[in-house]
Amino acid sequence: MNFRAEIDIMPHKELLDPQGKAVKHGLNKLKFSTVEDVRVGKHITLKLSAAGKEEAAAQVENACRQLLANPIMESYRFEIFEE
Amino acid sequence: MNFRAEIDIMPHKELLDPQGKAVKHGLNKLKFSTVEDVRVGKHITLKLSAAGKEEAAAQVENACRQLLANPIMESYRFEIFEE
Incomplete structure (x- = not known):
């Protein structure tokens, strides 16, 4: 079965976000x-x-932890959809 | 009233995405x-x-067009939530 994961990776709320400040x-x-x-x-x-x-969710969770997100600076959330 | 917009800005499907290739x-x-x-x-x-x-949706649409997304290379979608 094929799945699509939509993942958001955002800087932690406690951290400054200079890119966000510039966009604002x-x-x-x-x-x-x-x-x-x-x-x-x-x-x-x-x-x-x-x-x-x-x-699929377990794989995406692992991918976020091991490569996609930097847990020191970022938090992530995702949704899985069947294709 | 306060709103929160969650905006995704992605490279067009037709375009190469070198960052995506590297992550893959x-x-x-x-x-x-x-x-x-x-x-x-x-x-x-x-x-x-x-x-x-x-x-709020009209404002976010304008913000995407004028600053946030580059329409030549990117497409955007967003959702608005009341806070």
């Missing part, structure tokens, strides 16, 4: 004065095959 | 042999105030 500043300059906070992270779409949804 | 290669090397395709993009969490959900 840019938006405010462009007259988007109602924008109060911006955080910028990564989005990863991953296609994989697995015997079932749970196995 | 890394995962395959780490014995994630079932991973078939990886695309890497940006995830932006944006907090803003607006009179209603529709106005």
Whole structure:
């Protein structure tokens, strides 16, 4: 079975996010004065095959821990969809 | 009213994604042999105030077009949540 994982990897809330600050500043300059906070992270779409949804989720969890996210600076969340 | 927009900005499907290719290669090397395709993009969490959900969506749409996404290389999608 084929699955698609949609993964968001974001900087921890406690950490400064200079890229987010720069984007907020840019938006405010462009007259988007109602924008109060911006955080910028990564989005990863991953296609994989697995015997079932749970196995796919376990694989994605491992991939996040071992390669995709840096647990010191980032948190991740994902959803699995059957293709 | 306060809203939160969760925005995904991804490289167009037709375009090569060297970062995605590198991540796929890394995962395959780490014995994630079932991973078939990886695309890497940006995830932006944006907090803003607006009179209603529709106005918030219109603002986020404009922000994506004017600053956040490069329409030549990237496509975007977003969801709006009331905070």
